[in-house]
Structures are given as C-alpha cells and as structure tokens.
Amino acid sequence: MAAEWTAAELAEIDISPGRRASWRLPGWLVRTARRPHGVFGLVVVAAVLIAAAVSLVWTPHPLLAADSSHTWAPPSWTHPLGTDQIGRDTASWLLAGARTTVLVAAGATAIAALVGLALGTLTASLRPRFAEPLVVLVDILVAFPVLLIAMLLATPFGGSIGVVVVAVGIGYGVNLARVVRSEIVRVNASDYILAARAAGTGLLRRLWLHVLPNVVPVLVVQLSLTAGVAILAESGLTFLGYGAAPAEPSWGRVLADAQKYIGVAPLSVVWPGVAIGVTVLALNLLGDAVAEALDPRLRSQEARDGA
Amino acid sequence: MGLEVSDLRIRIGRRELVHGVTFDVPTGERLGIIGESGSGKTLTVLAVLGLLPEGATAEGSVRWNGRELLGLPDRDLALIRGKELGVVFQDPSSALNPIRTVGAQIGESLSIHYDLDRRELRQRVLAAAARVGLPDPEEIVRRYPHQLSGGQRQRVAIAMAVASGPRLLVADEPTTALDVTVQAGILRLFDDLVGTLGSSLVFVTHDIALLGAVTDHVVVMADGRIVESGRLDTVVDDPREAITAGLVEAARVAAWDGGPVA
Numbered sequence: 223m224a225a226e227w228t229a230a231e232l233a234e235i236d237i238s239p240g241r242r243a244s245w246r247l248p249g250w251l252v253r254t255a256r257r258p259h260g261v262f263g264l265v266v267v268a269a270v271l272i273a274a275a276v277s278l279v280w281t282p283h284p285l286l287a288a289d290s291s292h293t294w295a296p297p298s299w300t301h302p303l304g305t306d307q308i309g310r311d312t313a314s315w316l317l318a319g320a321r322t323t324v325l326v327a328a329g330a331t332a333i334a335a336l337v338g339l340a341l342g343t344l345t346a347s348l349r350p351r352f353a354e355p356l357v358v359l360v361d362i363l364v365a366f367p368v369l370l371i372a373m374l375l376a377t378p379f380g381g382s383i384g385v386v387v388v389a390v391g392i393g394y395g396v397n398l399a400r401v402v403r404s405e406i407v408r409v410n411a412s413d414y415i416l417a418a419r420a421a422g423t424g425l426l427r428r429l430w431l432h433v434l435p436n437v438v439p440v441l442v443v444q445l446s447l448t449a450g451v452a453i454l455a456e457s458g459l460t461f462l463g464y465g466a467a468p469a470e471p472s473w474g475r476v477l478a479d480a481q482k483y484i485g486v487a488p489l490s491v492v493w494p495g496v497a498i499g500v501t502v503l504a505l506n507l508l509g510d511a512v513a514e515a516l517d518p519r520l521r522s523q524e525a526r527d528g529a
Numbered sequence: 530m531g532l533e534v535s536d537l538r539i540r541i542g543r544r545e546l547v548h549g550v551t552f553d554v555p556t557g558e559r560l561g562i563i564g565e566s567g568s569g570k571t572l573t574v575l576a577v578l579g580l581l582p583e584g585a586t587a588e589g590s591v592r593w594n595g596r597e598l599l600g601l602p603d604r605d606l607a608l609i610r611g612k613e614l615g616v617v618f619q620d621p622s623s624a625l626n627p628i629r630t631v632g633a634q635i636g637e638s639l640s641i642h643y644d645l646d647r648r649e650l651r652q653r654v655l656a657a658a659a660r661v662g663l664p665d666p667e668e669i670v671r672r673y674p675h676q677l678s679g680g681q682r683q684r685v686a687i688a689m690a691v692a693s694g695p696r697l698l699v700a701d702e703p704t705t706a707l708d709v710t711v712q713a714g715i716l717r718l719f720d721d722l723v724g725t726l727g728s729s730l731v732f733v734t735h736d737i738a739l740l741g742a743v744t745d746h747v748v749v750m751a752d753g754r755i756v757e758s759g760r761l762d763t764v765v766d767d768p769r770e771a772i773t774a775g776l777v778e779a780a781r782v783a784a785w786d787g788g789p790v791a
Contacts, residue, residue, distance in 0.1 A: 412623060413618055413620060413623035413624040414623065414624055414625055414626040414627075416580060416618065416624070417616070417618060417624045417625070417626075417686070417689065418626070418637065419580055419607075419610065420578060420580060420610055420611065420614075420615075420616040420618075420690075421610065421611035421637045421638040421641065421689060421690075422607045422608065422609070422610040422611030422612060422638055422641045422642060423607070423611075423637060423641060424604065424607050424641075425603075427641070431629075432626055432629070435628055435629075436626070436627070436628055516628075517628065518627065518628055518673040518675070519627055519628075519673070519675050
C-alpha cells in the first residue's frame with residue numbers, strides 16, 4: 223500500500239509552505255512527461271509552437287515568392303516538401319500555417335473552457351428556478367452545429383480566423399457545459415461533499431477546493447479534444463470559405479488549395495493532412511496524459527508499478 | 530441546554546418519513562440512536578445538522594444551546610457545523626475527498642473557522658492526527674485517502690470531525706463499514722475523545738452491542754418514531770417493545786460466534 227514518494231513529490235503535497243524552497247516544474251507536468259503518450263503529445267505540441275514562432279521571423283522561402291518555372295516541384299533540397307500549383311514553397315506555408323493552428327486551437331479552447339465552466343457551474347449550482355432556463359438555453363445551443371454558427375457569424379462579419387475561433391469556442395463550449403454540469407452534479411452527490419459541508423465549508427469554497435478539482439481531469443480531456451476539433455474545424459471552415467483568407471497561411475488553406483489538384487500532385491494533400499492529423503492526435507494523447515497525471519489515485523498506481 | 534430535538538418531522542416530497550421525534554442530549558451526555566435500516570435514524574441526525582438531501586424538508590424544532598437550528602440559512606449553519614458540531618459518516622472510503630491530502634482534509638474545519646497561520650494550522654492538524662491514533666502523523670498527512678486502510682480512513686474522518694473541538698459529536702454508523710477487529714479500536718477512540726473533549730455524543734447504529742462501549746442512554750427508532758428510550762442497561766435487560774427485543778436478540782446472535790455476550 224505504501225507508495226514510494228520522491229522528495230520532490232513529498233514537498234509538493236506538503237500542507238505547510240515551510241519548505242517551498244526554490245522554483246521547480248509543477249508536479250503534474252513532470253508526471254505527464256513520464257508517460258510515453260505524454261512525451262509524444264508534449265513534443266509535437268512544442269514542435270508546432272516552435273514552428274509557429276520561427277515562421278514569424280524566418281521561413282525557407284518567402285511565403286508569396288511564387289516560382290512559376292517550378293510548379294508542383296517534387297520534394298528536393300531547395301523545396302523539402304515540394305511546391306504548389308503556382309510554385310510556392312509548401313514547407314514554408316505549413317510552417318507559417320502553424321501560427322493559425324496555434325491561434326485557433328488556443329483561442330477556441332480558451333473560449334470553450336470559459337463558456338463550458340461558466341454555464342456548467344451556473345446550471346449545476348443555481349436554484350432550479352434560475353438554472354432551468356439556462357439548461358434549456360444550453361440544450362438549444364447544442365443543437366446548432368459549429369458550421370451553422372460559423373455561417374451565422376460569417377454573414378455579417380465575413381469569413382476570418384476570428385469567426386472560426388468564436389464559432390468553435392461557443393459550439394464546443396456549450397457541449398462542455400453539459401459535461402461540466404453532469405460532473406459537478408455527480409461530485410456534489412458524493413459523501414465527501416456532504417462531509418465538507420459538515421465541516422462548515424461554504425458554497426464557493428466547496429466549489430473551488432472540493433468540486434472543481436474533481437472535475438478538472440474530465441475537463442482536461444474534453445478541452446484537448448476541443449483543441450483537436452478546433453484545428454479540424456479550421457481546416458474544414460477554411461476549406462468552405464468561412465476561415466482564413468486566401469493569402470493567409472493555414473493548414474486548412476493549404477489542404478483546400480491542394481485538394482483541387484489531388485490527381486496531379488497527390489503528395490501535396492498528404493503534407494497538410496499529416497500535419498493536421500499528427501497535431502490532433504498529439505493533443506488528444508496529451509490531454510489523456512495530463513488527466514492521468516492530475517489524479518492521485520492513478521499517480522500512486524504508477525509509483526507502485528515502479529514506473 | 531445541549532441539543533434539544535422536539536417533534537421533528539421529516540418529509541421527502543409528500544411522504545412523511547419521520548413522524549415527530551423528540552429527544553434531548555444535555556451537555557456532556559451521550560445518546561445512542563438505534564434502529565433498523567429505514568427507521569429514520571440517519572435522516573434524523575442529518576436534519577439536526579441541516580444536511581438533509583435536496584427535496585427533504587424538516588419541521589418541528591432542533592435547538593442547539595437554546596438556538597433554533599431548523600430554518601436557519603445554510604450560511605449561518607456553516608458557522609456552527611465543523612466548529613460546534615462535528616460529524617463522522619458511515620463509509621470512510623467515500624467520505625474523504627480522493628484528490629485532497631489527508632492533512633488538508635483534517636485541517637478543513639480549522640481553516641474555515643479559525644484564523645490560523647500555516648504553521649499553527651499544520652501543528653493542529655498533526656496534533657489531531659496523533660490524537661486519533663494515526664501512526665506517523667508527519668508522514669500520513671501528506672498521503673491521499675486511497676493509500677490508507679479502512680480503519681485509518683475512519684480515523685482521518687474522526688480527526689476531521691474533532692479537529693476544531695466540537696461541543697457535540699455526531700456519528701452515523703461509524704463502524705458499519707469496518708472490519709470487526711477495527712471496530713473495537715474506533716469505539717474506544719470515540720469514548721476517549723468525547724471524554725477528553727467533554728463534548729456530547731450522538732451515536733447512530735443498528736447494532737445495540739456497540740453502544741455499551743460509548744453511550745449510556747439510548748432511543749430506539751422504528752418506522753420514523755421513537756418506540757422506546759431510557760438507560761442502555763435497562764433497555765437491554767428489559768426491552769418493552771418487540772422491535773427492541775429483536776435488536777437485542779440480533780446482537781446476541783451476532784456475538785455468539787465471538788464468545789459470550791458482554
């Protein structure tokens with residue numbers, strides 16, 4: 223039963239701040255990095271972040287440098303991933319497209335988290351009189367597909383990355399609200415919440431210290447799924463014309479352009495497709511790994527297994 | 530003074546489940562509430578603490594040191610719960626938050642009701658852990674509930690309940706989920722704690738054999754009513770109601786395996 227604790231873990235879960243000596247990586251991050259799927263997720267996400275950052279100052283070729291003598295060039299030393307229909311460097315576009323991906327994934331996930339946590343907590347905590355209209359509102363919003371929200375927003379504002387971010391954020395935020403609500407209701411019904419009330423814990427403290435931390439693992443997994451879906455939605459919506467403008471680099475844009483010529487240059491569809499697929503997979507695995515790292519029950523199982 | 534419950538009625542929806550229960554627990558006294566499952570004993574203590582499940586309502590009167598608790602808003606009750614009233618529930622494996630350390634949970638009521646700095650809080654948590662007989666408090670307060678045995682978890686739950694020095698300790702079947710070998714230790718702990726704190730005790734159980742170790746008075750509940758009450762020894766020796774005789778008999782049969790009835 224007794225788990226082996228490392229000195230770092232002991233200090234971390236100490237109830238006194240007495241020995242909080244120097245800054246160190248948060249424990250959940252360290253534990254995430256100890257899992258194979260966590261490592262994969264972290265590495266890919268870091269690579270995408272670095273690609274996005276690097277593309278701001280350097281790309282192998284200028285984005286708009288079209289070399290009309292080298293259209294559909296196969297992969298080579300000058301063009302590692304080849305060129306597109308007007309001779310632009312695919313590798314440069316994918317590198318720069320990572321910016322959009324990061325923006326969309328982070329923005330949509332942040333909005334979804336905000337919408338989901340706010341609506342989920344309110345519908346689970348308010349008196350039924352106030353909560354029920356909100357629940358109905360959430361149910362109605364859930365019925366709207368993301369595509370429809372994006373179209374509604376694009377009509378007055380025009381298609382843009384912002385539309386994608388807000389549409390995906392709201393669309394998946396309301397789904398998240400239902401998950402958060404049901405999780406809070408489940409946790410609220412547990413004996414340890416009754417015990418916390420018996421200790422005199424008030425509503426806000428109960429939510430913050432007792433209920434929400436028990437919801438976080440589920441929330442993290444849902445958010446990582448949302449980030450993946452947001453990337454896919456950006457590609458899809460851009461493909462349909464509601465997302466990035468033609469000169470704006472985005473993986474969805476590259477994919478949309480390439481698919482018209484899939485018969486001529488099949489490889490050109492593979493690159494953006496692989497970039498999207500691997501990033502989405504990495505986000506999902508990372509979400510799982512973080513959720514496991516946050517749960518003390520799974521954590522000590524790992525310690526027992528000697529992992 | 531102490532706890533005075535009179536004509537307490539509890540209903541869930543339209544159904545009345547507890548039909549006018551009256552009992553007193555004067556300061557420093559110990560009362561056992563005994564009854565079969567479904568007799569309303571747990572609902573009764575939950576109502577005393579203002580912890581009835583949603584949809585359940587209580588009428589009548591629950592006075593704590595002269596102050597009416599029924600109908601008090603949750604915010605005001607929260608000031609009394611944990612500080613003056615401590616509770617231990619039946620199943621320690623579900624009554625502890627799986628993702629908070631043992632120390633954080635023992636310190637919960639202290640950090641709510643007292644303005645302590647971290648060092649004082651830590652010391653009082655360690656003292657409470659040691660007081661309930663947890664081995665190696667320094668080390669155990671950093672653990673999580675799933676790393677403890679059932680008996681240790683119940684000791685943690687008891688430490689949570691007594692950390693703030695409550696004037697009334699309520700225990701709802703605190704040994705039911707435990708091994709028989711562990712039960713005796715927990716019962717001794719209750720007896721010892723209530724003695725040193727000088728607080729009152731309400732001990733709910735379906736097993737009358739346990740009461741001898743902790744209380745001297747008993748009320749017997751059946752179908753939401755108190756059917757018999759009095760000193761424990763008189764009730765056990767000379768039960769007036771069939772239901773009480775049944776409970777006494779059940780205790781004797783259960784004790785048979787382990788030797789003569791105490």
